[in-house]
Amino acid sequence: MTIINNALSGALAAQVAISASSQNIANLQTKGYTRQAALLTAIGPDASSRSAGNGVQVSSLIRFSDNYKSQAMWRAASDQGQYSQNQAYLTQLESVMGDESASISAGIDKFFQALNAVAGDPGSTPLRQQVLTSASLMGERFNGLNNVFNAQLNSVRQQRSAIVDSANAQISSIASLNQQIIEAKASGVSASALIDTRDQAIDELAGKIALEVSDNPDGSRDVSLKTGQALVLGSMHGTLSAAATATSPQEFRLDFAGTRYVLDANKMGGQLGGLTQYETNTLLKLQQDTAELAQQIAVRTNTQLAAGFKPNGTAGTPMFVYTPGNGSDMLKVVAGFKAEDLAFSADGQPGDTGNLQLLVGIKNQSVTLPNLGTVLLSDADTQLVGKLGVDSQLNKASLKTTAAVRTQSVDDWQSTSGVNQDEEAVNLVEYQNMYQANMKVISVANSLFDATLAMMG
Structure with a gap:
């Protein structure tokens, strides 16, 4: 079950990250829009010495904002x-x-x-x-x-x-x-x-x-x-x-x-x-x-x-x-x-x-x-x-x-807070791969679980 829980948390985190990227791309031409990203944090292991951890979570959505550049x-x-x-x-x-x-x-x-x-x-x-x-x-x-x-x-x-x-x-x-x-x-x-x-x-x-x-x-x-x-x-x-x-x-x-x-x-x-x-x-x-x-x-x-x-x-x-x-x-x-x-x-x-x-x-x-x-x-x-x-x-x-x-100050602000279409395209591919990899883990875990049941049956 730990394998499935870990993979499920990863798949859910990838969905949130993909949602953030999709929001950024949707606002590619929105004046004043500040891009966002999911901040992923590992969930630590439980009390067992053999626990690698309990997956990942989106601790928050971060805004790429620089107050100095805004000022x-x-x-x-x-x-x-x-x-x-x-x-x-x-x-x-x-x-x-x-x-x-x-x-x-x-x-x-x-x-x-x-x-x-x-x-x-x-x-x-x-x-x-x-x-x-x-x-x-x-x-x-x-x-x-x-x-x-x-x-x-x-x-x-x-x-x-x-x-x-x-x-x-x-x-x-x-x-x-x-x-x-x-x-x-x-x-x-x-x-x-x-x-x-x-x-x-x-x-x-x-x-x-x-x-x-x-x-x-x-x-x-x-x-x-x-x-x-x-x-x-x-x-x-x-x-x-x-x-x-x-x-x-x-x-x-x-x-x-x-x-x-x-x-x-x-x-x-x-x-x-x-x-x-x-x-x-x-x-x-x-x-x-x-x-x-x-x-x-x-x-x-x-x-x-x-x-x-x-x-x-x-x-x-x-x-x-x-x-x-x-x-x-x-x-x-x-x-x-x-x-x-x-x-x-x-x-x-x-x-x-x-x-x-x-x-x-x-x-x-x-x-x-x-x-x-x-x-x-x-x-x-x-x-x-x-x-x-x-x-x-x-x-x-x-x-x-x-x-x-x-113009220079707006460009400087844009370099930090603005949406970069190429960067978001890369993020989409990476988070899609992350999602698919976690779904593969769930598939493998299910196969292992079914095999274990067959052995015990």
Whole structure:
């Protein structure tokens, strides 16, 4: 009977091992699936000195999981997420600001070219009208770019709110799965599928926010922000929110266990941190510098016109009106301003162009922009576009690097936890042979048993 029992235990163990391999092969293309294998343990002999042992048993199903590789994969997801969302916005701004038909530089150049052209015949109505036309077109370029800035601001903030909603769903899911895993382990049921689902949720969350993940003895995992605030503790979880305040258009908060934390979105990492850094370090600064440039042109042109005289000998009046924070009407020509209102004379005499020369000279004056510093007015937009181009190239390089690191970390995780079709095929053959060998032992044991009965009969 011992022979039959041993062989039966071997056949049953082989069946469990084949079942594990079949599960692995079935999930060959399942994202986040961790392969499993039967852990075989020999059953020791009984008290008899002539007992070789009592067969084999499957002591557990093991998961081929490396926590270090999982953590590296999650960190790479966060790093990649930080740069992945920004590139589309940077590329759009590069396209708009560098387009000859829409760039501010071209608008400024054409305005001052029109002023230069009228110097040969300051009384020419068509040339004066061309100055007004180019001034209006220059204003439209500023306004159009400001509209692009505002559209991007709205898009970034809406996208961040959507990411927060998605992150909250994953945070809640991780906490719920933690509870299910704890219960499964307590009842002796395999929790491998639950663990895979939870780790996949952590991976997706890591792309949105930089995380710290720690393991607990009961099988649950705690998740917190890099800045230390807990998102998930066992089966408890917090809730993120993004809301406008008096001092910020979008303040991030975390509510956990009755306590509210105000978060610095710049330090959150992942997609949320990347979008916030793009907004504060690139988009808002560009908008601020562009608005300041528009204001400087308006103020200096209006001041110089006010110092001159119109063809009828009356004092000059402002040509531009600058309205801070106004999207489509930030810089416009004063309503009702006419060609004969251009005050080109410095002494009130017909044909004098003294004040016109001073107007033309504004182009070569220096302006100080809040985030760019002191530059020539004629070079200001070129330098803004150049700085944007540098930011875009740096983001592209960082995105390429982090994407490569992410790919390498996923491949590294796959080498340990992923299913290898060839390896599983070998396992199937080996466990099939194991099963057949044990069934042969049972057949031999039956023959021996029948022979023994015949001898005793």
